[in-house]
Amino acid sequence: xxxxxxxxxxEQIKEAQALGILDGVTTNPSLMAKEGITxxxxxxxxxxxxxxxxxxxxxxxxxxxxFEGMVKQGEELAALNPQIVVKLPMLKEGIxxxxxxSDKGIKTNMTLVFSAGQALLAAKAGATYVSPFIGRxxxxxxDGLHLIAEIRQIYDxxxxxxxxxxxxxRHTMHIIDCAKLGADVITGPLKAIEGLLSxxxxxxxxxxxxxxxKKGN
Numbered sequence: 001x002x003x004x005x006x007x008x009x010x011e012q013i014k015e016a017q018a019l020g021i022l023d024g025v026t027t028n029p030s031l032m033a034k035e036g037i038t039x040x041x042x043x044x045x046x047x048x049x050x051x052x053x054x055x056x057x058x059x060x061x062x063x064x065x066x067f068e069g070m071v072k073q074g075e076e077l078a079a080l081n082p083q084i085v086v087k088l089p090m091l092k093e094g095i096x097x098x099x100x101x102s103d104k105g106i107k108t109n110m111t112l113v114f115s116a117g118q119a120l121l122a123a124k125a126g127a128t129y130v131s132p133f134i135g136r137x138x139x140x141x142x143d144g145l146h147l148i149a150e151i152r153q154i155y156d157x158x159x160x161x162x163x164x165x166x167x168x169x170r171h172t173m174h175i176i177d178c179a180k181l182g183a184d185v186i187t188g189p190l191k192a193i194e195g196l197l198s199x200x201x202x203x204x205x206x207x208x209x210x211x212x213x214k215k216g217n
Contacts, residue, residue, distance in 0.1 A: 023056040028061045047081075067093045071097055098110055116151055145174075
């Protein structure tokens, strides 16, 4: 399973990279705004900086909702760095744009996916990644993990190469459950990823080892 971090915060990206387990970054206009990054020039500059920090894919989202606009913005983003994955909304025009980019060998990430049918269309259009938002489904009393299982079954049935990128991951158990279900990638906050490190028995065991070592010295 690949680990992406969902942020525009450079310090968090650096910290995740330092762990040695980071495979990529996803971000969006909301996350950019959260870091005080606004305006096309500043956003473009920030994407370039992120690409310099990491080795893997960096999802960069278009703002347009029409086909021509998505193509124009997507081509501009893809030209920044080979690591850029053009992030497209799960709309009719987004599917058209996905097919356009996949035919040109440009990587895509279909975002805001909430159903197996949407994921099927994204795969048919040649998406590199499909991003089901499991946390947002949980928020409306729907099982987001069930969607991961449905998509996995469909993709395996037909040997689709589109990778399932579990998004809107909120906590550590989301990561574990997605791994069990066979999601190819998760993207979430650094806190959720670092949560995998924690176990009380590890802390107790380490404390005992250190205490025993001190007794012998």
